[in-house]
Amino acid sequence: MTPRSAPLWIVLFLAAAAALWWWQKPAPPPLPPAPTPPPPTLSDLAGVPDWASLNRYQSTITRTDFLRLMDQVFTVSPAWRDWIEVGTEDAKIRTTDGESLRLRFAPDGLASTPPRYWRTLAELPPAPPDRPLDGLKIAIDPGHIGGRWGKMEERWFQLPGSNLQVQEGDMTLQVAKLLKPKLEALGATVTLVRDQTEPVTTIRPEMLQDEARASQSGESIAKLAERLFYRTAEIRARAKLVNDTIKPDLVLCLHFNANEWGDPKAPTLVPANHFHMILNGGYTDDEVALADQRHDLLTKLLQGIHDEERKLAASAAAAFVEKTGMPPYLYSPDKRNNRNVDANPYLWARNLLANRLYECPVVYYEPYVMNSTEDYARIEAGDYEGEREVAGKMRPSIFREYASCVALGLERYFRERSPVR
Numbered sequence: 001m002t003p004r005s006a007p008l009w010i011v012l013f014l015a016a017a018a019a020l021w022w023w024q025k026p027a028p029p030p031l032p033p034a035p036t037p038p039p040p041t042l043s044d045l046a047g048v049p050d051w052a053s054l055n056r057y058q059s060t061i062t063r064t065d066f067l068r069l070m071d072q073v074f075t076v077s078p079a080w081r082d083w084i085e086v087g088t089e090d091a092k093i094r095t096t097d098g099e100s101l102r103l104r105f106a107p108d109g110l111a112s113t114p115p116r117y118w119r120t121l122a123e124l125p126p127a128p129p130d131r132p133l134d135g136l137k138i139a140i141d142p143g144h145i146g147g148r149w150g151k152m153e154e155r156w157f158q159l160p161g162s163n164l165q166v167q168e169g170d171m172t173l174q175v176a177k178l179l180k181p182k183l184e185a186l187g188a189t190v191t192l193v194r195d196q197t198e199p200v201t202t203i204r205p206e207m208l209q210d211e212a213r214a215s216q217s218g219e220s221i222a223k224l225a226e227r228l229f230y231r232t233a234e235i236r237a238r239a240k241l242v243n244d245t246i247k248p249d250l251v252l253c254l255h256f257n258a259n260e261w262g263d264p265k266a267p268t269l270v271p272a273n274h275f276h277m278i279l280n281g282g283y284t285d286d287e288v289a290l291a292d293q294r295h296d297l298l299t300k301l302l303q304g305i306h307d308e309e310r311k312l313a314a315s316a317a318a319a320f321v322e323k324t325g326m327p328p329y330l331y332s333p334d335k336r337n338n339r340n341v342d343a344n345p346y347l348w349a350r351n352l353l354a355n356r357l358y359e360c361p362v363v364y365y366e367p368y369v370m371n372s373t374e375d376y377a378r379i380e381a382g383d384y385e386g387e388r389e390v391a392g393k394m395r396p397s398i399f400r401e402y403a404s405c406v407a408l409g410l411e412r413y414f415r416e417r418s419p420v421r
C-alpha cells in the first residue's frame with residue numbers, strides 16, 4: 001500500500017458506511033391518502049343542462065303516466081327517487097347545483113301535447129295511399145365513421161389472407177345510400193346525418209388531451225382522447241345537427257351487430273346470428289345521478305317520445321323478422337343497464353348517447369352479426385342486384401336486404417295514416 005492510496009480507502013469506507021446507513025434507514029411514513037375526488041356531476045363533454053327548458057312541459061303529463069314511464073321504461077331501480085321527489089301534484093327535480101325545479105302534473109284526463117319539433121303518426125296530415133311517408137322528415141344516421149377512422153373506432157377486422165376489410169362505418173353508410181331513395185319514393189324527405197366516411201365533428205383526438213387526462217380512468221391518455229373523439233364528440237355533433245338543423249320526425253340509427261371477435265387481424269368467426277332494436281330507457285342509478293343525463297331523460301320522457309318509439313320499433317322489428325327470420329338478441333337482466341319493452345323479445349330499452357341526445361323518436365337497428373360465418377360470407381359477396389347463392393342459400397345482398405326491411409317496416413307503420421280524401 002503506498003501512502004498516496006490511503007485517502008481513497010477512507011473515501012471508499014465512508015461511502016460504504018453511508019450506503020449501509022441509507023439502506024437501513026427506516027421507510028418514510030406513508031403519505032396521507034389522496035382525497036377521493038367528488039363523483040362527477042356531468043357526463044364527458046356535456047355542458048351544464050338548461051333546467052329552465054323543462055318549464056315548457058309544465059302541466060302536460062299526468063302523475064300516473066310520469067310514474068309509469070320512470071319506473072317501467074326509463075330506469076332500472078327505484079334509486080331515481082333520490083333525485084326526483086314525486087308528490088301528489090308535482091315532482092321536485094334536483095338540478096345541477098342541488099336546487100330543485102318544480103314540475104306540475106296535469107290533472108287526470110287533462111294531459112296535453114308537449115312542445116316538440118317532431119310529429120306523431122296521428123299528427124301528420126293525410127297522405128295519398130301510394131305515398132304513406134308523404135311529408136315525413138327522416139334523418140338517417142349511419143352508425144360510426146368508417147374509412148380511415150375504422151381501426152381507431154375498433155369497428156374493423158380483416159381475416160388473415162383476405163383483402164376484405166370489414167368496417168361497420170362503411171357498411172352502415174352503404175345501407176343508408178340504398179335506403180334514402182326507397183324512402184323518398186314513399187314520399188319522405190330524407191337527410192343523411194353523414195354522407196361520407198368522415199366525422200361530423202370538427203374536434204380531433206389531439207384537442208381532447210386535457211379532457212382525457214381529467215377523466216382519471218387509468219387508461220392511456222391517447223386511447224381515451226380517441227374514444228372521446230369518435231364516440232362522444234362525434235355523437236354530440238350529430239345530435240346538434242339533428243336537433244338544431246334537421247329537426248326530423250324520426251331518426252334511423254343504422255348499425256351492424258357483432259359478437260366478440262378478439263384480435264381484429266385474426267378475428268373469430270362465430271355461428272351466431274341475431275337481431276334487436278334499441279329504444280331509449282333503462283338508465284342506471286349512476287346515469288340518473290349525472291345532471292345532464294337526468295335532464296335528457298326528462299326531456300325524452302316529457303316529450304312523449306317513448307310511446308311513438310315503441311310503436312315504430314315494433315313495426316320495424318316485425319318487418320325485419322318476417323323477411324330474415326333472425327332470432328332475437330336477449331339481454332341478461334343481471335346487467336341492469338337495460339329493460340325489455342312490451343314483452344317483445346326484439347325490443348330493448350338502453351341509454352345510449354345517440355338515442356338519448358336526439359330529441360325525437362329514434363329507431364335504432366342492430367341486425368346481423370358481422371363476424372358470423374353466414375353474415376361474413378354475405379359481406380364478402382358485396383352488393384348486387386337480385387338474388388345469388390351465398391353461404392348455400394339464394395338471397396339478396398345483405399345491404400339491400402337491410403334497406404328493404406327498414407323501408408317495409410316504416411311503410412307499414414305510416415300506412416295507418418288517414419288517406420287524402
Ligand SMILES: [Zn+2]
Pocket residue numbers: 143144168255256
Ligand atoms: Zn354499431
